[in-house]
Amino acid sequence: MQNSEALVLAAALLAAAGDLTQRINDGVVARGFEVRPAHGFAFTRLAPDGATVTELAAHLGVTKQAASQLVDEIVRKGYAERRPHPGDARARLVVLTERGWACTRAAEEAAAEAVRVWVELIGEGEVRALRDQLVRIAPYGPIRPAW
């Protein structure tokens, strides 16, 4: 593969990721939730059983101060709440509220809607293949803004 082709791949990947992210966020906002994209990726970490601020910081690839500010924001907006951590009095467990769960479901709907456009473009099988390949090459590292 030529060098210049690699840059084309990078540009297309960035464009697709940016487009998808924006479509999902727009869809969530249209459903009545006041959020930005970073919140969504925080929610996916909080979703199963909650998480501490430090765990969230690692997931998002930011400092724990930044993660703490983000938690302040989603708590203030009613999507999550801080609870005492069972088994560690220093830590606090951040868990989603019912509204937080509703927002998560809205994000899934919006994502499905955005992907549907792609399915119409290249077909469901191709989208699945795309996803499978991406899952194989995507590192399980922090979810970060692309730049």
Next chain:
Amino acid sequence: MQNSEALVLAAALLAAAGDLTQRINDGVVARGFEVRPAHGFAFTRLAPDGATVTELAAHLGVTKQAASQLVDEIVRKGYAERRPHPGDARARLVVLTERGWACTRAAEEAAAEAVRVWVELIGEGEVRALRDQLVRIAPYGPIRPAW
């Protein structure tokens, strides 16, 4: 495709894009250029024949003031220069210097190096297929940070 699968696709896409962007930028920095990722995407627009600040702003999806500041920076660092625009005395044509071209070539090398890792993971044919599919679904809109 279930709703939750769409979010998995989005997360994988974001992770892959973020990872690739960072690898490319690290590679360019390692080759002795002091840049950030947004510069690279500016370069790809400037590369053929130069561009005006307004065109660059549209390409990057930011205000023309922001684009102007970015041009200030890459001019100060010696990667580009402002020239009078032939045929429009209001505009100025921003063109790459020789160092700017060298940086672009370094980005291509770094991108190829990063993609090589993927080729080893899933094979060259799959990477090509990935690129082709992405090119088909990626809108030709602005290149933006993923969030």
Next chain:
DNA sequence: ACCACATAGTCAAGCTACTTGACCACTTGC
């Protein structure tokens, strides 16, 4: 049992890459 050290979290201040608003120079179209 104690004390040094590590870790969870927050407060405060600062920075950077953006934004909005105002403005001038030049161009375009009626």
Next chain:
DNA sequence: GCAAGTGGTCAAGTAGCTTGACTATGTGGT
């Protein structure tokens, strides 16, 4: 040839991050 539009910059404000400092709690060695 003047009104409206466009290219570019200057200035000020802002959002979301950073680094630094600190308290409270947990951990491990002697």
